[in-house]
Amino acid sequence: MLHIENMSKVFYKGTVNENAIFDKFDLDVNDGDFITIIGSNGAGKSTLLNIISGSIEMDEGRILLKNKNISRMPEYKRTRMIGRVFQSPAIGTSPSMTILENLSMAYNKGKRFDLSWGISRKNIPYFKDALKELSLGLENRLNIKVGLLSGGQRQALSLLMASMSNPELLLLDEHTAALDPKASETITELTKKIISKKNITTLMVTHNLSQAISMGNRLIMLHHGRIVLDIGGDDKRKLTREKLLKCFDKIQSESESDDVLSDRIAFS
Amino acid sequence: MVAKKSLSILIMILLIISVLLSGCSKNVSGQSNKSISDKKGKIKIGIMQIIEHEALDAARKGFIDALASKNFKDGENIEIDYQNAQGDAPTAQTIAQNFVSGKKDIILAIATPTAQAAYNATKDIPILITAVTDPVKSGLAKSWDKPGTNVTGTSDAAPVQKQFELLKKLVPNSKKVGVLYNTSETNSELQVNDVKAISPKFGLEVVPVGITSTNDIPQALDSLLSKVDVLYIPTDNMIVSAMPIISARCIEEKMPIIGAEEGTVNKGALATEGIDYYKLGFQTGLVAVDVINGEKPSDIPITTLKDAQLIINEDTASKLGINIPDDLKEGAKIVKGGE
Amino acid sequence: MDLYISILEQGFIFGIMVLGVYITYKILDFPDLTVEGSFPLGAAVTASFIVKGINPYAACFFSFLAGSAAGLATGVLHVKLKMTNLLAGILVMIGLYSINLRIMGKANIPLFNKTNIFTGMVPVAVIAALFAICIKILLDLFLKTKFGFLLIATGDNPELVTSLGINTGFTKIVGLMLSNALVSLSGSLMAQYQNFADVGMGTGIIVMGLASVIIGEAILKKVSIILPTTMALIGSVLYRACIAFALKLNFPATDLKLITSLIVIVALALNRYKIGERFKKLFTARGGIDAAH
Numbered sequence: 001m002l003h004i005e006n007m008s009k010v011f012y013k014g015t016v017n018e019n020a021i022f023d024k025f026d027l028d029v030n031d032g033d034f035i036t037i038i039g040s041n042g043a044g045k046s047t048l049l050n051i052i053s054g055s056i057e058m059d060e061g062r063i064l065l066k067n068k069n070i071s072r073m074p075e076y077k078r079t080r081m082i083g084r085v086f087q088s089p090a091i092g093t094s095p096s097m098t099i100l101e102n103l104s105m106a107y108n109k110g111k112r113f114d115l116s117w118g119i120s121r122k123n124i125p126y127f128k129d130a131l132k133e134l135s136l137g138l139e140n141r142l143n144i145k146v147g148l149l150s151g152g153q154r155q156a157l158s159l160l161m162a163s164m165s166n167p168e169l170l171l172l173d174e175h176t177a178a179l180d181p182k183a184s185e186t187i188t189e190l191t192k193k194i195i196s197k198k199n200i201t202t203l204m205v206t207h208n209l210s211q212a213i214s215m216g217n218r219l220i221m222l223h224h225g226r227i228v229l230d231i232g233g234d235d236k237r238k239l240t241r242e243k244l245l246k247c248f249d250k251i252q253s254e255s256e257s258d259d260v261l262s263d264r265i266a267f268s
Numbered sequence: 269m270v271a272k273k274s275l276s277i278l279i280m281i282l283l284i285i286s287v288l289l290s291g292c293s294k295n296v297s298g299q300s301n302k303s304i305s306d307k308k309g310k311i312k313i314g315i316m317q318i319i320e321h322e323a324l325d326a327a328r329k330g331f332i333d334a335l336a337s338k339n340f341k342d343g344e345n346i347e348i349d350y351q352n353a354q355g356d357a358p359t360a361q362t363i364a365q366n367f368v369s370g371k372k373d374i375i376l377a378i379a380t381p382t383a384q385a386a387y388n389a390t391k392d393i394p395i396l397i398t399a400v401t402d403p404v405k406s407g408l409a410k411s412w413d414k415p416g417t418n419v420t421g422t423s424d425a426a427p428v429q430k431q432f433e434l435l436k437k438l439v440p441n442s443k444k445v446g447v448l449y450n451t452s453e454t455n456s457e458l459q460v461n462d463v464k465a466i467s468p469k470f471g472l473e474v475v476p477v478g479i480t481s482t483n484d485i486p487q488a489l490d491s492l493l494s495k496v497d498v499l500y501i502p503t504d505n506m507i508v509s510a511m512p513i514i515s516a517r518c519i520e521e522k523m524p525i526i527g528a529e530e531g532t533v534n535k536g537a538l539a540t541e542g543i544d545y546y547k548l549g550f551q552t553g554l555v556a557v558d559v560i561n562g563e564k565p566s567d568i569p570i571t572t573l574k575d576a577q578l579i580i581n582e583d584t585a586s587k588l589g590i591n592i593p594d595d596l597k598e599g600a601k602i603v604k605g606g607e
Numbered sequence: 608m609d610l611y612i613s614i615l616e617q618g619f620i621f622g623i624m625v626l627g628v629y630i631t632y633k634i635l636d637f638p639d640l641t642v643e644g645s646f647p648l649g650a651a652v653t654a655s656f657i658v659k660g661i662n663p664y665a666a667c668f669f670s671f672l673a674g675s676a677a678g679l680a681t682g683v684l685h686v687k688l689k690m691t692n693l694l695a696g697i698l699v700m701i702g703l704y705s706i707n708l709r710i711m712g713k714a715n716i717p718l719f720n721k722t723n724i725f726t727g728m729v730p731v732a733v734i735a736a737l738f739a740i741c742i743k744i745l746l747d748l749f750l751k752t753k754f755g756f757l758l759i760a761t762g763d764n765p766e767l768v769t770s771l772g773i774n775t776g777f778t779k780i781v782g783l784m785l786s787n788a789l790v791s792l793s794g795s796l797m798a799q800y801q802n803f804a805d806v807g808m809g810t811g812i813i814v815m816g817l818a819s820v821i822i823g824e825a826i827l828k829k830v831s832i833i834l835p836t837t838m839a840l841i842g843s844v845l846y847r848a849c850i851a852f853a854l855k856l857n858f859p860a861t862d863l864k865l866i867t868s869l870i871v872i873v874a875l876a877l878n879r880y881k882i883g884e885r886f887k888k889l890f891t892a893r894g895g896i897d898a899a900h
Contacts, residue, residue, distance in 0.1 A: 055769075080772035094760040094767050105756050109771045115749070118756040162770070351854065354864050357808060358621070361801055362613050362851050369609035380715070381805065387719060388802045407717025407803065451708060452807040454715035480704060 001201055002029035002052070002169060007061030009051060009225075021047050022225040025061070029169075034195055034202045036212040039222035040248070045205040048222070049171045052203070054078040066168055080110055083162035083200075085155070085175040092158025095147030099138060099157065102146055103127045106161035130160055134190060152183025156190055163194050170195065172204040176211070184208075191215070213239050223251050303562030304373045304394075310347040311340070311560060314367035316386060317378040319355040321505055322531050323424075324378045327398045327549030331376055334553020340560070357381055364389035374556060376421075378549075379505075380406050380455060387419055394565045397421035398552040399545065401455035401503070403570050413569045420565040422552045424455075426503055426528040427576045428462045430541035432470050434578070435526045438539060438590060439498045444473045446496035448488055448514070450506040451478035459502035459528070482510045489517050499525045501532050503543065511535035519587050530579050534603055538588065539580045548573050577601060612732050614851050618844030619735035620796045621815060623742055625823075625843040626836060627789030628816030630746075633824075633835065635762040635782045637685075640696035642790045642816060643809040644703025645677040649791030651707040654716040654804030663723040667795050674791025675784040677703060682780030700809075707806050714806045723799035731800065738796065742789065743836045750836075758782050790816075819843040825875050 007025040012018050021044045029035060037045050050056040052063060054075035063071050070078050085092055093102050104119045107127075124142070131139035134156045138149075146154060155175060163170060172191065176184040188211060195202050206212050212219055219236050221229035228251050231239065304311055315331070317324050328350070335346065342348045349372070353360040364385040367375050376396045377383040383397040387408050398421050400406060409415035412423075435442065447463055449456035460476050467474045475496050477488045485507075492499065499518060501507055507514070508531055515536025518525050527537035530544050551573065559565055578600040585592055592600075624646060631639040649670035656666035677699055684695035708714065725731045749755045760768045761778040768775050790812070798804040823842020827833050833841075853866035 074774070076769045076772055076774045079770050084770055086766070091764065091766045092770070094763040096763050097756065097759060101756060105753075105760065105767075105771060108753055113753040113757050113773060115752045115754055118751055118753045356811065356850075357801065357805065358617055358797075358847070359850060359854070361617065362610075362847075362854060365609060365613045366854065384717065384719075384803045385801065405717075406715065407719040451704075452714050452805070454713060454805070457714050 001031045001066050002027070002203075003062075003064040004028075004052070005062045005064075007051065007058050007063070009047065009056070009058045020225070022051075022058070025225060025227075027220075027227065029201060029203065031201060032199055033218055034216035035204065035218045035220055036216045037203060037205045037220045037222060038207070038209065038212045038244075040252070042224075043222040044225040045222055046173055049084075049173050049203065049205060052169075053082055053084055053171055081168040082171060083165065083167035083169070084171045085158050085162050085173070087174040087177050089151040089154035089158065089178060092161060093146045093154055096145060098143050098145055099131075099149075100124070100127065100142040102157065102161060103130075103164070106164045109165040130164070133193070134160065134186075136186070150183070152179050152186060155179060155183070155187050159187065159190055159194060163198060163200060166198060167200065170200045170202040172202065172206075174205050174207060177207060188215070209241050209244050213241065213244065221247070221251075304560045305562065307373065310345055311374070312370070312372045313346055313348050313374050313376065313556075314363075314370070314372035315348060315350045315376045315378070316360065316363050316367065316382045317350070317352045318360060318382045319379075319505070320352065321509070323503070323505075323508070323529060323545040324399055326531075326545040327378055327552070328376075330546040330549025330551075331396075331398065331553040331556070332549075333546075334550040335556060338554070338557045340557065353382060353385075357385070360385035361388065368393065374559060376552070376556070383408055383419070387417070391418055393418065394559045395419045395421075396552055396556050396559070396565075397423075397570075398549055399424045401425050402458050405458065406454070409570060414567060415570060416566050418565050420559070420568040420570055421555055422548050423570055423572050424503055424529075424543050424545070424548055425572050426459055426462075426543060427541060427572070428459065428466055428528075430576055431500070431526055431528060432463075432466055432472070434539060434541045434596075435472075435498060435500070436470055437593065437596065438526075439524050442472065442497035444475055444496040444498075446492040446499045447474060447476045447502065448485070448492065448499065448507055449476065449478055449502055449504045451480055453504055453506065456502050456504040456507075459504075463500060463502075479506070482506060485510050485513060486517070489514065493518075493521050493523055496523075499523055501525055501527045501537060503528045508532055508535075511537070515584070519584060522588055524588055524590060525584075530577065533579045533581050533584075534605075536584055536605075537581065538584050538590065539578070539600075541576045541578050543573050544577050547575075547577075579603060581605075610851055610855065612730075614844060614848045615732045616735050616800065618847045619732070619739040619840070620793060620800055621819070621847065622739040622793075622840040622843035623796065624790045624793035624812065625816050625819040625839045626739075626742060626746060627786040627793065628813070629820050629836065629839040630758075630782055630786040630789070632817060633762075633820060634750075634759055635779060635786075637692045637762070637779065637783070638696070639681065639783065639786065640693065640813055641677055641681045641699045641703075641783070641787055642696075643812050644700035644707070645674045645787040645790045645809075646794035646797075646812045647707050647804070647806055647809040648673050648677055648703055648710075649794030650798035650804035650808050651710040651716075651794075651806070652791070653795035654718055654798050655710055655712070657718055657721050657723060657799070658716060663799060667724065667792060670791045670795035671788045674794075675788035677791070678783035678785070678787030679780060681787070682776075682783040685783075686776035686780060704806065711804060711806060716804045718798065718802045718804070721802075723802075724796070725799055735796065735800075739840055742792075743840055746836055747834055754778075754781075815846065819846045822846055822875070 004025060004027040007022050009022040010018060010020045039045050047056060051058045054073060062069065065081060100119055107123060128139040136153055136156055138153060176187045179187060192215060218232035220227055229247060315328060317328060340346045351363045353363055360382050368390045372393060374394050374396065375386050377386040379399045383400050384406060386395045395418055397403060397419055400423055402425065403409045403423060404411060408419045409417055445467060447460055449460055464474050475492065477492055479485060479488050511532055512535060515525060525537040527533050527540040527542060529540060529542040533540050555568060558568065580592055580600045581603050583604045628642060631637045652670045652673045653666040656669060657663055681695045681699045684690045684698060685692055725734055750759060757768060757773055757778050761775050765775045768778060819842040820839050822845050823838035827838045827841060856866060
């Protein structure tokens with residue numbers, strides 16, 4: 001349902017720092033896929049998400065989302081179909097507004113933001129139920145300003161808000177990386193729960209190999225803007241950390257000796 | 269949210285009540301038919317000035333000296349309260365309102381913004397004005413001869429006719445005269461209009477250049493220096509305060525400057541048939557004495573300075589290589605220096 | 608007593624401008640210098656209309672519209688031409704100076720003896736208070752609507768607004784239009800209050816607005832039931848009070864601005880260092896000193 005074709009992106013073109021992150025990149029995502037994306041630093045993982053969401057413009061290529069060509073669509077129009085959770089818990093919510101106000105805004109996504117009351121009392125029970133599922137006690141603190149919450153709580157809220165409108169695509173960009181281990185675990189469980197319940201097609205970037213293995217039905221490894229590993233189904237289920245790390249090393253050493261790397265390496 | 273709304277409404281009601289109650293005591297002013305000089309105790313005079321400025325300060329001093337010359341001395345039989353609005357118009361409003369609530373007997377308002385503030389605050393207490401270029405156009409009086417309001421005094425409208433005569437005598441071959449002025453000062457606008465009206469009579473073409481801040485002056489000068497033969501500086505607070513840079517530049521480029529008041533010539537302009545603000549203030553003080561003795565401001569005509577004084581800057585003249593005709597030198601006050 | 612009334616009158620008239628500055632500076636996090644031009648714009652429009660005999664309330668309305676046009680200009684420069692917020696504001700402010708002169712035809716228009724909204728039987732302070740408080744209440748209500756939430760979020764976290772599928776450029780422009788409309792309305796009222804409009808009226812408005820917002824917030828932040836908009840209005844009144852009391856203290860006239868600054872500083876310092884609490888601690892603690900923050 002997401003189709004990327006021939007995508008190229010060069011940073012700092014024409015300068016000393018010129019960096020061709022993507023060169024004729026292709027990717028096909030199926031409906032219901034939950035893809036974890038890993039790769040070394042600079043591989044282009046976050047850039048890929050940014051290009052899909054539209055916050056970075058690609059130089060060439062086509063992106064189709066549910067058969068709609070979004071290649072030239074401005075970011076704020078694409079986000080109507082896409083939900084995002086960022087690494088920083090601060091980005092997904094409005095800190096000076098209350099939990100209730102934030103949820104009300106998220107609930108209204110896709111509808112008209114007019115002069116009717118921002119908070120609809122009818123929705124409060126719904127919000128409370130949704131918050132209960134987070135098991136963080138937030139359902140009793142609807143009127144607290146989000147800025148006062150901990151990173152984990154804010155991230156949970158961000159996740160809830162991003163998925164509330166049932167987007168076509170959910171983009172998670174290392175969204176547990178900035179949290180402490182306990183919060184990270186909570187959010188990981190939450191992510192699994194929400195995605196499976198709502199069956200949202202998801203792309204999740206992570207540095208955490210265990211996460212990458214345990215979550216999702218498909219795993220992609222990026223290296224220098226190319227997909228060097230794309231595993232799904234049973235093969236993915238059989239993956240272990242050790243196997244993945246070996247794969248990392250292999251790719252590192254091969255790229256040092258030789259620039260030419262085939263698009264997909266069969267896993268052996 | 270309901271609580272907050274009703275709190276706002278409550279505050280509003282309290283406000284209305286308190287103001288209505290105090291509003292009852294508001295309109296207590298109003299002059300009796302006795303003249304001010306009959307009053308027991310010191311006569312209270314409020315002086316309000318819009319900003320620090322040489323000319324305005326001189327006018328204030330002249331006013332006070334005029335009162336003293338008629339035996340009205342501060343501390344003895346009069347009490348002078350001097351306030352300066354530091355260039356802030358709302359502050360001028362507050363000062364005027366303070367004067368009214370402080371029951372001043374007379375208010376002296378120096379310059380147009382303060383005069384307007386004073387007139388806004390009271391239509392009863394006699395207001396003396398000075399250094400206001402056009403009281404009628406500023407809405408303070410119905411006509412020059414008979415103000416018809418509680419406002420009278422003097423105007424610093426420059427005797428442009430005399431100044432242009434002087435200009436032609438000193439720079440006879442001039443064809444174009446440049447005028448530099450601050451577009452925010454309405455007095456200057458009026459003077460520019462006067463200059464435009466009068467210059468055809470002298471065969472002169474006017475090139476006005478407006479600025480809004482002293483920072484614009486160097487560039488404004490650049491554009492004028494190549495186009496005109498002589499520069500005319502009106503009584504403009506901003507331009508006059510920047511005279512040092514203006515005269516330095518003009519003397520360098522051998523451009524003569526005709527000013528509209530003495531301060532400008534002191535600072536390097538060539539000459540003026542101009543207004544001595546101290547004398548203007550003094551003239552105003554004499555009018556104040558008339559008001560104290562019972563005359564009504566509405567009947568006292570607003571006047572300009574009776575004698576314009578020819579002032580010539582010797583140093584500037586020699587630097588420009590201009591020879592001052594002897595007949596002019598005779599009646600003139602000669603000054604030096606100024607760059 | 609008249610002194611207090613004058614403080615209230617000016618405090619409320621400028622308070623409307625302060626509400627406008629609050630919208631851009633605090634809500635949108637956008638320091639907007641346009642206000643130095645839109646304040647006299649409101650005065651210019653109203654003065655020219657009143658001189659032509661048009662109903663003063665209608666004049667107020669047109670001033671409001673004119674201000675929103677100024678905000679629109681700044682918004683377009685910032686959003687479409689990608690200028691920084693400061694630059695966009697400055698450019699429009701500069702342009703407005705000439706526009707205001709053109710509207711008025713000259714630098715100063717006297718309005719004495721003309722009917723305006725203050726010339727009726729009702730005391731000036733009441734009318735000013737009614738205007739200011741009604742606008743405040745309307746603003747509060749607006750900020751509770753869906754669009755109001757977007758406005759707050761735009762200043763708080765623009766990424767979030769984009770994630771919600773809304774163009775932050777659009778919300779910023781609307782915020783700027785609303786803000787400058789209020790500032791112009793304030794200018795319109797000021798012109799009617801002082802009975803003249805002067806092209807130089809805008810100088811120092813941004814400082815006055817910011818100082819009022821900051822004073823109001825600094826002093827009233829801890830009182831949680833007070834809305835920020837109320838703090839802004841009260842801040843405006845307090846600022847004028849500082850100036851009025853500086854005048855009353857009979858310091859040499861040249862020191863007025865310094866005294867005003869000092870009063871503001873003292874007010875803020877008292878609030879910051881919680882002098883009241885310290886005194887309490889001093890008398891109740893036994894020898895132990897908790898200097899606190």
